[in-house]
Amino acid sequence: MLSEKDYQISPIVQESVMHNSKSLQNLQSLSASLFGISAGILGLESYSGFLFYIFFSFLTSLLMYIIRVAPSTFPKEYKDNKGTDNGLGSGVGGVNKYFRGGFEFWAGGIMNGFAGLC
């Protein structure tokens, strides 16, 4: 966890944070309803339905990573500086360039389902 001093040294753009998490949440709520429809067609209930939801929400994050995050973090920028001081942060694969932490990105789809829990 970064302290206040770290934020003063390397400030964060709040508008970008809000923009990114808004587009991610938009995608997740749209896809969650879709997974509900699919689970209903397949007749999945209780445990298997929950596993279906977890699996597909993780798959959504993976697709988002492949399509939106990876292309802009892996080209020359990343290879030149080995990810030390190019704004990619210490997150695996450069998720930290766009999100506060990897958890928000990878587990956001599952955690958004439990509204009010976190």
Next chain:
Amino acid sequence: MTWISKTITVFGGLLLAHACYSAQEHAALQSFKAAATSTLTSSTPVASSLPVDIAIETIVATLVTVLGLVLGTRPLRPIQWRVWAGKIEREGEEGFLGNNGEVEKDYMGNPFSYLESRPSFVDIRKQRKEFADFVVKQ
């Protein structure tokens, strides 16, 4: 780019609707068969699960729709100030295009542009020369 994502999403939605219709027809057929056999033999009907092709179609439709939705998301922006400002400095408005090829509405512009217009950094001699040339031309 926006039409690609929309086409993929609509195609996935059609597949999903077809799978839903197939599943409904399958259920209707099963209940019809059960009713027919129960009147003849009065034995308990065997509930059969969904055919594998409908299951595959549902999963493929879900994946295709999610792919379309992901392609339709707006491009992400760097959250760290120096990366974000560097991107604006390098690419300008080009780096903040939405899916429809236009500059996004909440694009604020270069945060350092005020530095260029500070009075101390105005090249007054150059401006005077330009004005003199302008006067001579008139």
